[in-house]
Amino acid sequence: MHRPIRYKLCNKTQHINFINHFFIYFLKKFVFVLKFFAN
Secondary structure, three states: OHHHHHHHHHHHHHHHHHHHHHHHHHHHHHHHHHHHHHO
16 A cells, blocks of 8 residues: 555656756756857
8 A cells, every 4th residue: 555655756756857857958958048149
């Protein structure tokens, strides 16, 4: 009974990590484009 809950929690953590990585990647691209247009 404990196993599925832990798996669910781990899955949720992985999902949050994925969103964070995607957000950071997007942010870096955005800053790069901003700097490109600023110059």
